[in-house]
Amino acid sequence: MQRRNTLKLFAAGLILAASGLMPAQAQQGVTPINPPQPTLPSGQIEVVEFFSYGCPHCAHFDPILTKWRSEQQKDVVFKRVPVSFGRSEWAAYGRLYLTLNALGVSDKLDAAVFDAIHKDHVKLEKEDVRNDWLAKKGVDVKKFNDTWRSFAVDTQAKRAEQVGAAYKVMGVPYLAIAGKFGIEGGDPNGLKTADEVIAKIRSGK
Structure with a gap:
């Protein structure tokens, strides 16, 4: 097993080196996305965060990531792509985000939302609880539920799961850059x- 893992890391280092990233960066948590995924045209750098409102690490990471996002060039x-890993609660949280x-x-x-779930232990996966919470936040509950049940959100929810599978996301938070490089963690x-x-x-390197 150790030899197999060593070979995997060596292969990852070769791919990263061929892409212009040094093996030292691979040791910092950069792994190649294989196969590379479709991304934006040249001149734009796409960063995708795979996450779930139900993930405590994502909750901790969110304010750090928000600040980082505000500092990026145009x-x-x-x-953001929500994932559920087959958990019904996380599927509901993903639909909540999409809505x-x-x-x-x-x-x-x-x-x-993160505070409600992780600090106040509000069961936002339950419709009646969610409706009460949304109303207190000034959200039009009828409009929310109509959107929640819409074909568009249903399609986006299915697509989000497909994208997570295509990127082979095994844990969150996870950042995918330009469809080629993945960074696990959240620090x-x-x-x-x-x-x-x-x-x-x-x-261009």
Whole structure:
């Protein structure tokens, strides 16, 4: 098993080196996404965060990531993809994010959702509880539920699961950069590594 893991790390280092990233960065948590996934046209650098409102690590990471996002140049395009790993509660949380995002209030309410789930232990996966909570946050509950049940959100929820599988996401939070490089974890050191990867891509290396 140890020999197999060593060979995997060696192969990952070769792929990263061929892509312009040094093996030293692989030791900091950068792994190649294999096969590479479709991404944005040249001149734009896509960063995808795979996450779940139900993940405590994602909750801790969220304010750090929010600050990092605000510091990025205009060529960095940030997206979020909720994953469930087959958990019914996380599937509901993913649909919650997609619905809030469709209503244009996800950025405004993200922190509140994380706090409700992880600090106040509010069962937002339950419709009646969720409706009460949303009403207190000033959200039009009828509009929310109509959007929740819409074909568009249903399609996005299925697509999110497909994207997570295509990227072979095994844990969250997880950042995917330019469809080629993955960073696991959720700490400032990971974001420093993300900055290095983005700088390499931007410089054409």
